[in-house]
Amino acid sequence: MPEKKIRVLIAKPGLDGHDRGAKIIARALRDAGMEVIYTGLRQTPEMIASAAVQEDVDVIGLSILSGAHNTICPQLMNLLREKGMQDVTVLVGGIIPEADIPAMKKSGIAEIFLPGTSTQNIVEFIHKRLAR
Amino acid sequence: MSEKVKGTTTTVTTGDAPAAPREPSPEERAWEENTLRPTLEKSPERQSEFTTISGYPIRRLYTPADLPGWDPNRELGFPGEPPYTRGIHSTMHRGRLWTMRQFAGFGTAEDTNERFRYLLAQGQTGLSTAFDLPTLMGYDSDHPLSEGEVGKCGVAVSSLADMEVLFDKIPLASVTTSMTINSPAAVIWAMYLAVAEKQGADWKKLSGTLQNDILKEYIAQKEYIYPPEPSMRLVIDTFEFAAKNTPKFNPISVSGYHIREAGSTAIQELAFTLRDGMEYVEYGMRRGLDVDQFVPQLSFFFNAHNDFFEEIAKYRAARRIWHKAMVERYGSKNPRSWALRFHTQTAGCSLTAQQPYNNVVRTALQAMAAVLGGTQSLHTNSLDEAWALPTEFAATIALRTQQIIAHETGVTNTADPLGGSYFVETLTNEVERGAWDYIEKIDAMGGMVAAIERSYPQREIAEASYKYQVAVDKKEKIIVGVNEYAAEEKPLDILQIDETVAHRQAERLSKLRADRSQSEVDRRLNALRKAAQTKDNLMPHLFDAVKSYATVGEICDALREVFGTYEEVAIT
Numbered sequence: 001m002p003e004k005k006i007r008v009l010i011a012k013p014g015l016d017g018h019d020r021g022a023k024i025i026a027r028a029l030r031d032a033g034m035e036v037i038y039t040g041l042r043q044t045p046e047m048i049a050s051a052a053v054q055e056d057v058d059v060i061g062l063s064i065l066s067g068a069h070n071t072i073c074p075q076l077m078n079l080l081r082e083k084g085m086q087d088v089t090v091l092v093g094g095i096i097p098e099a100d101i102p103a104m105k106k107s108g109i110a111e112i113f114l115p116g117t118s119t120q121n122i123v124e125f126i127h128k129r130l131a132r
Numbered sequence: 133m134s135e136k137v138k139g140t141t142t143t144v145t146t147g148d149a150p151a152a153p154r155e156p157s158p159e160e161r162a163w164e165e166n167t168l169r170p171t172l173e174k175s176p177e178r179q180s181e182f183t184t185i186s187g188y189p190i191r192r193l194y195t196p197a198d199l200p201g202w203d204p205n206r207e208l209g210f211p212g213e214p215p216y217t218r219g220i221h222s223t224m225h226r227g228r229l230w231t232m233r234q235f236a237g238f239g240t241a242e243d244t245n246e247r248f249r250y251l252l253a254q255g256q257t258g259l260s261t262a263f264d265l266p267t268l269m270g271y272d273s274d275h276p277l278s279e280g281e282v283g284k285c286g287v288a289v290s291s292l293a294d295m296e297v298l299f300d301k302i303p304l305a306s307v308t309t310s311m312t313i314n315s316p317a318a319v320i321w322a323m324y325l326a327v328a329e330k331q332g333a334d335w336k337k338l339s340g341t342l343q344n345d346i347l348k349e350y351i352a353q354k355e356y357i358y359p360p361e362p363s364m365r366l367v368i369d370t371f372e373f374a375a376k377n378t379p380k381f382n383p384i385s386v387s388g389y390h391i392r393e394a395g396s397t398a399i400q401e402l403a404f405t406l407r408d409g410m411e412y413v414e415y416g417m418r419r420g421l422d423v424d425q426f427v428p429q430l431s432f433f434f435n436a437h438n439d440f441f442e443e444i445a446k447y448r449a450a451r452r453i454w455h456k457a458m459v460e461r462y463g464s465k466n467p468r469s470w471a472l473r474f475h476t477q478t479a480g481c482s483l484t485a486q487q488p489y490n491n492v493v494r495t496a497l498q499a500m501a502a503v504l505g506g507t508q509s510l511h512t513n514s515l516d517e518a519w520a521l522p523t524e525f526a527a528t529i530a531l532r533t534q535q536i537i538a539h540e541t542g543v544t545n546t547a548d549p550l551g552g553s554y555f556v557e558t559l560t561n562e563v564e565r566g567a568w569d570y571i572e573k574i575d576a577m578g579g580m581v582a583a584i585e586r587s588y589p590q591r592e593i594a595e596a597s598y599k600y601q602v603a604v605d606k607k608e609k610i611i612v613g614v615n616e617y618a619a620e621e622k623p624l625d626i627l628q629i630d631e632t633v634a635h636r637q638a639e640r641l642s643k644l645r646a647d648r649s650q651s652e653v654d655r656r657l658n659a660l661r662k663a664a665q666t667k668d669n670l671m672p673h674l675f676d677a678v679k680s681y682a683t684v685g686e687i688c689d690a691l692r693e694v695f696g697t698y699e700e701v702a703i704t
Contacts (some may be wrong), residue, residue: 010704014265014280014281015265015266015268015271015278015281016265016267016285017282017349017353017354017355018353018393018394019394020393020395020597021353021702022479022704023597023704024395024597024598024601025600027594027598027704028598028601030704036704038702038704039702040275040699040702041354041700041702044277045375050442056411062224064252065282066281066284067280067281067285067520068279068280068281068284069280070280071280071281071487072280072629074637081481082691086187087680093379095485095518095519095520097520097623097626097628098623114485114486114612115484115485115613116484116486116516116611118604118605118615119601119605120605129459
């Protein structure tokens, strides 16, 4: 039996269109053997949660650079709980002030990757997390 | 006229010539034999290949052998004369320094007005406005999709009332203002013109720049609302209106900055930007505008990235390409159309969140490249911008960096100080040639709108961006403080924008809607809708609408009803 591929949803919530990071991560995870679905731009938390259910993903990666994380993340985490998706690993990458990180982790976000993170670190994190 | 539009370039002197085989002089050969070879045998070089940050290969040494047939009179000329390699003014920065124009905007219009007046008091010579994401996307601050985004990445402007506060006590007749807005650019410009009118400023004397470059939004920054054709129509409406009413205002800033930030190479930035510029010229001509009437009002905007000489070569090549295109493709007779004027911003994407004080150094070097490349205006990034919008402290250092370059380094004492350098001249030729290759590829696709529709530039940029990331991950490219020389550090004090801005904006909007004449707003929005269905220039209708205090969201919605909206094919 071949090992089941890790399924990842890369999403770009909010109004921001700067998608360089999201696209790099999508490609790096795909090159690392994962199944990656990229939502495209301007996804609401509802759209992201529904896509996560529909695509039955193991991981959701959010790219947020605009400062809207404190609005978007709690909404998404609530929706995931409502949909029974609390086991999905949620990662955030982007520009997140360090002061906001503890509250985000408390809300169930598994990890926050700041600018300068290497793509290998993210791949390794996902492998370790899903091996638990 | 319209058959001329799809011009071809047949006589690219430096661009088309196949790279001639390098034939070193006997003296150079002797040096290779007697001096170089023994050195390499004893101690090989640090790397097997040296490349620019764009991955472009750089040779060990440049000599006259790299410039066969190079004629300084043809390739360089003199400052202020074609082909403008040495700059567009005869005295360059000896005559007038570049405009120090720091991009600023956050929170409400009051917050940003205060920052504007602070920056002017510190010796800044022009204004540059950053709008928040809802404004850039044509939503009011109280729209559900604006939640969490109000005042965060720029200033929130939902109506003329906000614009009046934004420019309060700033004399628009004498301060030049740049506004970074694209899809709703015509709307925001109408508001700006209305504020100027209220201040009693003569439109004919107004000077400033509207970014208004929708093509690079589809290519790179992705802040689009409408499909390409109606978007281009709005852009050409502003060209036509500006040519008649605001002869000193630049209705567009054709921007490579965002293309580079999205991960392109220097050559891609140059090629896509100039091909965008050509696309606007062709659309303007198709409208029936006279090239030499509207093209002098087009301005450009480039990135200043880390690779010093590659950037300088890029600016020099840009001027040469534009001159050639204007003369050979579009038959321009007016030297004011030939001279490419540009703003520069140091590379935001080069800033590191780690060890942020190092960003002061990066920015200074990038700014130096822009100055040596002959920029007309410059924004220098602040050290904290990998984290947030800048604090006043950080923004002041960024402005001081420009003042130090201008007044202390001596680089402004002569025009094009690097002209004649074997390396810089060779690189300028090669960057130019690389850009023409792309431009001709896009011509063959039927132009930039057609290329965008098949995701060509988007794919090229994504490819380059991924390649660079792989090189950084493998440490083939070193970023100080990130993949080498990392250290533990304390978090920086950064500017935080909270949700009180959104609440203040929401209150202001509900008061505005209660105080204005709704029937007048409806009447003018209807007139706009009707005009949008014709081929009329929409600027007068937009001007009418904003003066009734119709909001950005209402106006953009009216146009959404007629034009529809655009969604890209997401590529990864």
